[in-house]
Amino acid sequence: xxxxxxxxxxxxxxxxxxxxxxxxxxxxxxxxxxxxxxxxxxxxxxxxxxxxxxxxxxxxxxxxxxxxxxxxxxxxxxxxxxxxxxxxxxxxxxxxxxxxxxxxxxxxxxxxxxxxxxxxxxxxxxxxxx
Numbered sequence: 001x002x003x004x005x006x007x008x009x010x011x012x013x014x015x016x017x018x019x020x021x022x023x024x025x026x027x028x029x030x031x032x033x034x035x036x037x038x039x040x041x042x043x044x045x046x047x048x049x050x051x052x053x054x055x056x057x058x059x060x061x062x063x064x065x066x067x068x069x070x071x072x073x074x075x076x077x078x079x080x081x082x083x084x085x086x087x088x089x090x091x092x093x094x095x096x097x098x099x100x101x102x103x104x105x106x107x108x109x110x111x112x113x114x115x116x117x118x119x120x121x122x123x124x125x126x127x128x129x130x
Contacts (some may be wrong), residue, residue, distance in 0.1 A: 027086060032082035041076040061127055070128035074121050081117035085109055 014078045048069060062064050063069055094103040 014110060027089075031083065031086045031090075034079045034086065037079045040078070041072060041079060043098055044072055054055055056128060064127045065130070067128065069112050073124050077120045077124065081113045081120070085113040088113075 004032065048063065055063075066099055089106060092102055092105045092109065096105055
């Protein structure tokens with residue numbers, strides 16, 4: 001008898017408690033926006049690296065200190081680490097099924113990406129400001 005009641009249960013009742021369905025679209029859109037931004041920013045950074053190939057330290061430092069290049073490098077770094085964090089979050093959500101390990105992994109990924117982004121941006125700012 002209880003088996004029949006389970007089949008007659010409303011699908012919404014079955015889905016309750018399985019997590020929020022309000023954040024997926026925002027996550028998807030932000031990940032696509034950062035991907036598109038990384039295409040253009042990555043091409044610029046790649047061009048800058050090709051242009052600076054074989055240059056001495058002072059030339060590279062002067063190129064990074066250029067305000068336009070510094071802003072684009074900072075935008076590239078922020079987009080890259082944000083996109084990496086979003087992508088790794090999806091991988092953890094899909095493949096890590098132990099709740100404690102999933103939470104610890106999510107926290108570690110956020111912390112590592114934030115720390116790396118801060119260190120990278122501070123390095124560019126330090127070069128840009130002398």
